[in-house]
Amino acid sequence: MPRWFKADLHVHTCLSPCADVLMSPRRIVAEVLRHHIDIVAITDHNSVANAVAVAKAAAQSGIVVLPGMEVCTREEVHVLAVFENQEAAQELGSCVYEHLSGVNDPDVFGWQVVANEKDEVERFEDRLLIGATDLSIDEVVDKIRRLNGLAIAAHIDREGFGIIGQLGFIPEKLPLDALEISGHTGDEEAEKRFRNYSRYSFVRNSDAHALGQLGANVTRYFLEEATVEEIRKAIHKLDGRSLEATSACGMSKKD
Amino acid sequence: MSEACKSGNRRTITGTYDNDDRCVMTLQAITQRLGLSVCWGNDLLHREVTGGYVGDLLSDVIANSKSGHVWMTMQVHVNIVAVAVLKELSAIILVNGRQPAEETLRKAQDEKVPILTSPLPAFELAGRLYALGVGGST
Numbered sequence: 001m002p003r004w005f006k007a008d009l010h011v012h013t014c015l016s017p018c019a020d021v022l023m024s025p026r027r028i029v030a031e032v033l034r035h036h037i038d039i040v041a042i043t044d045h046n047s048v049a050n051a052v053a054v055a056k057a058a059a060q061s062g063i064v065v066l067p068g069m070e071v072c073t074r075e076e077v078h079v080l081a082v083f084e085n086q087e088a089a090q091e092l093g094s095c096v097y098e099h100l101s102g103v104n105d106p107d108v109f110g111w112q113v114v115a116n117e118k119d120e121v122e123r124f125e126d127r128l129l130i131g132a133t134d135l136s137i138d139e140v141v142d143k144i145r146r147l148n149g150l151a152i153a154a155h156i157d158r159e160g161f162g163i164i165g166q167l168g169f170i171p172e173k174l175p176l177d178a179l180e181i182s183g184h185t186g187d188e189e190a191e192k193r194f195r196n197y198s199r200y201s202f203v204r205n206s207d208a209h210a211l212g213q214l215g216a217n218v219t220r221y222f223l224e225e226a227t228v229e230e231i232r233k234a235i236h237k238l239d240g241r242s243l244e245a246t247s248a249c250g251m252s253k254k255d
Numbered sequence: 256m257s258e259a260c261k262s263g264n265r266r267t268i269t270g271t272y273d274n275d276d277r278c279v280m281t282l283q284a285i286t287q288r289l290g291l292s293v294c295w296g297n298d299l300l301h302r303e304v305t306g307g308y309v310g311d312l313l314s315d316v317i318a319n320s321k322s323g324h325v326w327m328t329m330q331v332h333v334n335i336v337a338v339a340v341l342k343e344l345s346a347i348i349l350v351n352g353r354q355p356a357e358e359t360l361r362k363a364q365d366e367k368v369p370i371l372t373s374p375l376p377a378f379e380l381a382g383r384l385y386a387l388g389v390g391g392s393t
Contacts (some may be wrong), residue, residue, distance in 0.1 A: 075332050079258075136332065136356060159314060167334045168313030 008040035010205030013050040017110035020210040024119040025057035035215035039083045041066040045129045048093035056117035064226040073137040078154035078161040080142045084228040088147040102128030155182040183217045201235045205246040219245040278388030296369025302345045335364040350377045
């Protein structure tokens with residue numbers, strides 16, 4: 001029997017230079033548990049390197065951790081990729097890594113910590129993760145779809161790095177699964193602003209860069225089980241699956 | 256184009272000035288003076304340019320560019336053609352040596368939007384265009 005799952009498909013870790021260094025695997029898992037979130041996707045900027053550690057840290061918790069990333073396309077549009085398994089995530093990760101240039105300066109952008117499941121520092125990533133890849137949005141979405149991942153346009157209400165801000169409008173032929181609305185925009189305003197895009201499902205995620213931001217802005221999915229395929233069904237309203245996304249206003253978010 | 260401009264009440268090497276004393280040049284003149292490459296639109300270079308706009312956020316270009324502007328951008332996505340059509344821009348100049356994506360070029364041909372390219376960064380190119388007398392929105 002299908003039931004409701006509470007999910008947050010956009011969470012950063014201490015690997016993202018702009019995220020709090022306290023966003024370590026164990027701490028994230030503890031906070032996610034505290035908020036009774038069933039499914040969480042780890043989506044650092046242009047890297048999947050911490051997704052395994054969070055999954056391991058969550059092994060006994062009952063939380064389903066989906067590996068993913070927030071890819072910055074050549075057009076500087078942020079696209080969320082969410083996968084069922086590590087292999088697919090790693091494949092996109094390698095592809096993105098090859099198309100990313102620049103070296104991180106921790107003093108300017110922040111540390112990029114690759115952690116293990118015990119919250120220990122494994123290494124520091126030195127590629128500039130905050131940069132843009134030279135892959136087009138069409139290539140990125142195509143690659144995600146080929147790897148059976150979910151492709152979600154991140155924070156479309158934001159001018160910078162949001163698809164509408166960067167590209168003026170959402171290209172009709174782009175096979176996105178869903179559109180994400182950030183906590184900055186309430187439900188009524190979102191409905192008004194994005195009326196033209198009602199062909200898509202809207203989802204809400206925390207885009208948490210710090211522990212205190214977890215728990216706000218989530219989406220509830222009506223699923224048979226906590227898998228990417230089930231979430232896809234809910235997003236596309238197939239087989240009686242559905243979703244419910246409402247804003248948690250008043251929460252401030254860091255991008 | 257105003258009547259006065261059509262009759263050319265004042266001419267310089269670079270272009271014609273309209274009633275409001277704005278310099279109006281053709282794409283042909285700009286292409287020559289700035290050493291641009293014509294990716295597509297050789298037959299449309301007689302178009303007049305009333306000003307210029309620089310932007311990579313397409314939402315901003317939709318909001319602020321004006322009809323007749325030449326638009327300098329880094330973006331090569333096919334949506335740039337739609338923006339140029341919507342805003343009746345005279346041409347798109349891709350800066351920093353960027354080349355249009357295949358689909359962008361196809362769409363530009365369908366929609367008759369000239370695509371020019373320059374190895375120069377936007378700052379440099381806009382500066383040179385301004386120095387020729389082509390202004391912005393004021």
